[in-house]
Amino acid sequence: MVESSKSFSLQWQGSVLEISLPERLTSRQTPDIWKQTDALLKTRIPGHILIQAKNLQEADSSAFAYLRFLKTFQKEKNLKFDIQGLDEKFKFVYDNATGETKSLNRASLLLRRPEKIGKYTVDSFREFLILVTFTGELTHSFWKSILSPSRIRWKDVFKVSEAMGVNAFPIIAMIGFLLGLIMSFQSAIPMRRFGAEIFVANLVGLSLFRELGPLMTAFILSGRSGSAFAAELGTMKVSEEIDALTTMGLPPVQFLVVPRLIASLLMTPFLTIMFNLFGLVGGAVVLVSFGFPLVTFINQVNIAVGFNDIAGGMLKSYFFGMIIAALGCYRGLRTTTGAGAVGESTTAAVVGSIILVSVLDGIFSVVYFYLGI
Numbered sequence: 001m002v003e004s005s006k007s008f009s010l011q012w013q014g015s016v017l018e019i020s021l022p023e024r025l026t027s028r029q030t031p032d033i034w035k036q037t038d039a040l041l042k043t044r045i046p047g048h049i050l051i052q053a054k055n056l057q058e059a060d061s062s063a064f065a066y067l068r069f070l071k072t073f074q075k076e077k078n079l080k081f082d083i084q085g086l087d088e089k090f091k092f093v094y095d096n097a098t099g100e101t102k103s104l105n106r107a108s109l110l111l112r113r114p115e116k117i118g119k120y121t122v123d124s125f126r127e128f129l130i131l132v133t134f135t136g137e138l139t140h141s142f143w144k145s146i147l148s149p150s151r152i153r154w155k156d157v158f159k160v161s162e163a164m165g166v167n168a169f170p171i172i173a174m175i176g177f178l179l180g181l182i183m184s185f186q187s188a189i190p191m192r193r194f195g196a197e198i199f200v201a202n203l204v205g206l207s208l209f210r211e212l213g214p215l216m217t218a219f220i221l222s223g224r225s226g227s228a229f230a231a232e233l234g235t236m237k238v239s240e241e242i243d244a245l246t247t248m249g250l251p252p253v254q255f256l257v258v259p260r261l262i263a264s265l266l267m268t269p270f271l272t273i274m275f276n277l278f279g280l281v282g283g284a285v286v287l288v289s290f291g292f293p294l295v296t297f298i299n300q301v302n303i304a305v306g307f308n309d310i311a312g313g314m315l316k317s318y319f320f321g322m323i324i325a326a327l328g329c330y331r332g333l334r335t336t337t338g339a340g341a342v343g344e345s346t347t348a349a350v351v352g353s354i355i356l357v358s359v360l361d362g363i364f365s366v367v368y369f370y371l372g373i
Contacts, residue, residue, distance in 0.1 A: 007020060007021075007022040007023055007055045008020060008021060008022040008029075008033060010036060010037060010040055012044075012046075013050075015046055015047035015048060016046060016047070016048040016049075016050055017040070017041075017046035017048070017049050017050070018050045018051075018052060019037065019049065019050070019051045019052065019070070020052040020055065021051065021052065021053050021055060021056045021063075022055060022056070023055050023056065023057045023058065024057065024058045024059075025056060025058070025059045025060075025062070025063035025066070026058065026059065026060045026062060026063065027060060027062045030062040030063055030065070030066050031062075033066065034066050034069065037066075037069075037070070038069075041073060045077055045079075046079065047079060047080065048079060048080040048081070048082070049070060049073075049074055049079055049080070049081050049082070050082050050083075050084070051067070051070065051082065051083040051084065052084055052085060053083055053084065053085045053086040053087070053090075054084065054085025055085075056085075056086065056087065056090065057087075059090060064093055064094060064097035064098075065097070067083075067094060067097060067098060068097045068098050071098040130334070131330065134253070134330050134333070135326075137251075137253045138253055138257055138258070138261070138326060141251070141253050141254040141257070141258050142258055142261060142262075144254075145254070145258050145262075151254070152258065152259065152262065153255070153258075153259050156259035156260075157259045157262050157263050157266075158263075160259060160260050160263035160264075161263040161266055161267050163225075163228070164221070164224075164225045164228075164263055164264060164267045165263075165266070165267030165270055165271060168220070168221065168224055168225070168267075168271060169271070169274060171220065171224070172217065172220060172271050172274050172275050172278070173274060173275075173278045174278075175216065175220065175275070176208075176213075176216075176274065176275035176276070176277070176278035176279040176281075176282070177278040177279065177281055177282040178282060179208075179212065179216065179279050179282065180204055180208065180278065180279035180280060180281065180282025180283040180284075180286075181282035181283070181285060181286060182282075183203070183204050183207060183212075183279075183282075183283065184200050184204055184282065184283040184285075184286035184287065185286055187200050187203050187204070188200050188286065188290070197287070197290055197292070198287070198292060198296065198300060199300070200283065200286070200287060201283060201284075201287060201296075201297045201300035201301050201304065202300055202301070202303070202304035204279065204280065204282075204283035204301075205280065205283075205300070205301040205304045205305040206304055206305060206309060208275070208276045208279040208280065209276055209305050209309045209310050209313045210309050210312060210313055211313070211361075211365075212279070213272050213275045213276040213279065213313055213317075214272050214313045214314075214316040214317040214320060214361075215316075215320075215357070215358075215361055216275060217268065217271050217272045217275045217317065217320070218268070218317070218320035218321070218323075218324060218353075218357045219354060219357070220271075221264075221268060221271070221320075221321070221324050222324050222349075222350050222353035222354050222357065223350055225264065225324060225325075225328070226324045226325070226327065226328035226349045226350055226353045227328065227346045227349055227350050228328070229260055229325060229328030229329050229332055229349070230328045230329070230331040230332040230335075230342075230345045230346045230348070230349035230350075231332070231342055231345070231346045232332065233256060233328075233329055233332025233333055233335070234331070234332040234335035234341065234342040234345040234346065235342055236256075236332075237332065237333060237334075237335040238335060238337060238341060238342060242256075242333065252333060256329065257325075257326070257329040257333075260325050260328075260329055261322065261325045261326060261329070263325070264321040264322065264324055264325035265318060265321050265322060265325075267321070268317045268318065268320060268321025268324070269314055269317045269318060269321070272313065272314065272317040273314075276313070280301060283297070284297045284298075308373045312364075312368055312373050315364075316360075316361065316364055319360055319364075320357050320360070320361075323353060323356050323357055323360065324353050324357070327349055327352050327353050327356065328349045328353065330349075331345045331346070331348045331349035331352065332345055332349070
């Protein structure tokens with residue numbers, strides 16, 4: 001038997017190495033105990049390590065590092081290992097230090113699953129209530145601002161409109177032109193078999209005004225403006241600027257969200273029109289390259305596209321713009337603390353906007369079908 005301090009002992013019971021831990025196992029006692037244990041294990045390998053921890057009353061990280069050393073040695077040598085009398089207050093730290101937590105989680109996975117489902121359900125319901133509250137507050141503030149325009153921060157509206165609309169014009173124009181070009185070339189291949197290349201103009205015009213123009217514009221703005229709203233308000237939330245506004249009696253929804261919503265409602269239809277026009281330009285370039293006069297392309301588009309097609313697409317764009325602004329601001333205001341919080345809010349805003357826009361577009365398609373629009 002080798003002793004290093006009061007109540008500590010290393011004792012052989014046949015092939016069993018019994019280690020009795022002292023009352024205190026801190027950075028003052030652990031190095032000497034560790035050194036003696038390591039020296040003993042180098043001279044003889046036991047078949048079973050038994051740790052008596054009933055006397056242990058005080059321990060720090062060095063104690064659990066020592067226990068981890070013994071556990072690692074046991075795994076390497078494939079020995080039997082037991083620890084007896086360990087106080088409940090040390091078990092959680094011991095399990096994490098020695099890697100026992102994983103096996104405990106696997107064993108209790110079936111029992112913990114209902115708990116996780118319940119927690120997810122409660123969190124989802126709580127998030128839904130917060131979303132409903134935000135929607136109601138935004139609706140109230142928006143209509144109050146519309147009925148009393150002097151309440152609107154027009155300076156912020158124009159600033160956001162410039163960033164969201166004017167600065168987005170180049171990418172809208174480029175993607176619109178390329179989409180019209182691509183659709184024309186792709187549809188011209190089957191049309192040419194029947195000598196009907198001129199009907200490419202009909203296809204491009206209807207596709208842009210009814211569906212692709214509003215939808216693609218919304219997707220672009222989701223990634224560009226929706227993410228910007230979430231990042232800007234999220235940064236303000238993390239830096240406690242929004243809390244400061246609330247303390248000063250300025251409602252964040254009225255002060256921050258309404259100007260962005262108005263700017264989005266103004267700019268999304270405008271950008272949709274620009275997307276459609278540049279898409280038609282792309283289609284016209286293709287048909288002119290096929291030898292058709294430009295006036296023929298214009299006449300075909302006039303014949304194919306009616307008022308209902310244009311109005312239906314513009315109506316979509318208003319709702320898409322509302323979703324993008326509202327969800328981007330909502331995610332920004334819901335930003336938590338932490339290094340990655342703003343990034344998470346931005347990602348959630350973009351993904352959520354794309355999903356909601358797609359769902360709403362599907363609803364519009366069904367409604368238009370039954371209305372005969």
